[in-house]
Amino acid sequence: MLRMKPKATRVSSPVKSTSPCGGRGGSETATAAVAGWEMRPGGMLVQKRSSDSNQNSSPVPNIKVKVKYGSSYHEIIISSQASFGELKTILAGPTGLKTQDQKLIFKEKERDSKAFLDICGVKNGSKIVLIEDELSRERRCAESRRNAKREKASKDIQAIRFEVDKLAKQVASIEMEINGGKKVMETVLLNMIELLMTQLIKLDGISADGDVKLQRRMQVKRVQKYIETLDMLKIRNSGLGKAAGNNIFTIQNQNQKEQRNQGNFINNPRPAVVTTKWETF
Incomplete structure (x- = not known):
């Protein structure tokens, strides 16, 4: 019997393709999997290009x-x-x-x-x-302006916070005096409210976003809380003035009544009552 010669398998060479820089496109085939070749x-x-594919390159x-x-x-x-x-x-x-x-x-x-x-x-x-890149430069400039604006807004809020902290101590001091029954001049309360309103207007004029916006909102709530406290203290303080006036009027009436009683006693003296028996000589 005649032996059949095995057919030799032929590996096709990869299809040539030029890069996009050359202006011609090649077909993408399965030859990318051939050893020693890579898809670019x-x-x-x-x-x-790896040195592992050819150590002698x-x-x-x-x-x-x-x-x-x-x-x-x-x-x-x-x-x-x-x-x-x-x-x-x-x-x-x-x-x-x-x-x-x-x-x-x-x-x-x-x-x-x-x-x-x-x-x-x-x-x-x-x-x-x-x-x-002009577009990239414009984006970077815009981002830089936003960062500068955000930084300025943060500094302004910190300055307002410092002022509000000082006013908060004065509000606490006034509250202690009124709660202790001591009347405070109404002009002091009005001045405190006006100062807090000024800080509130400053906060309203600050344009911010993100974390800076959250900081501004917190300070706005603080200022509004202190203004409400002063409004309540103003009402309580006016009540203290009326109570003090009523007390003075009552004391004056009592003094006048005592004076009338003393005058009546001098004009119409009562007969003396002898309670002790004395021995007669």
């Missing part, structure tokens, strides 16, 4: 790129296989721009942070333009 952004299949070379930002230039040494996002991270130091505020322009086209330098054609000596 845009669906392109390239050889794996040569090290990845570094390249020097020239980045123009405004009127200044920055020479950056970076891996040729690095991404534009990694380049932004390096540029954040010398330029002072956050990575989310950066736009990198290469060959008159903005590059995505996930795109790789070598795939987009960046070589040693290539020039890249860095500009600041």
Whole structure:
């Protein structure tokens, strides 16, 4: 019998595909699973860059790129296989721009942070333009203004709180005097109410949100509570004045009655009554 020769299995080579930087798109197939290949952004299949796939591969070379930002230039040494996002991270130091505020322009086209330098054609000596994202800058400026406004509102509330604390001690002192039966001048109570109303108006003029808004609400409740307390003390204090006047009137009536009784006794003396027997000589 003739032996059948086993058919040799043929592994198809991965389909070539160009990156988005080249302008042509390749078909995504199952060849991404072939050993030694990996899927890159845009669906392109390239050889794996991990050193584990090929221990004998040569090290990845570094390249020097020239980045123009405004009127200044920055020479950056970076891996040729690095991404534009990694380049932004390096540029954040010398330029002072956050990575989310950066736009990198290469060959008159903005590059995505996930795109790789070598795939987009960046070589040693290539020039890249860095500009600041205007929308991001506006957002950052708006956030800075909000933070400054929030900080100012917090300081204003703290100052009002300090004044309210001092007024609270005076309210407690007045309350002790009135509860002890001592009458307080009505002008003192009115002045205290007016001072508290002034602080309430200041709090109403503060625009705040978040935690600062909660602090303002707490101080408003405090001031309203002290004003209500003073209103109650004012009513109680006026009652103390009437009671004191009635007491004085009663004492005066008693004094006048005693004086009349003494006058009647002088004008109409009563006969003396002898209660002791004396011996006659």
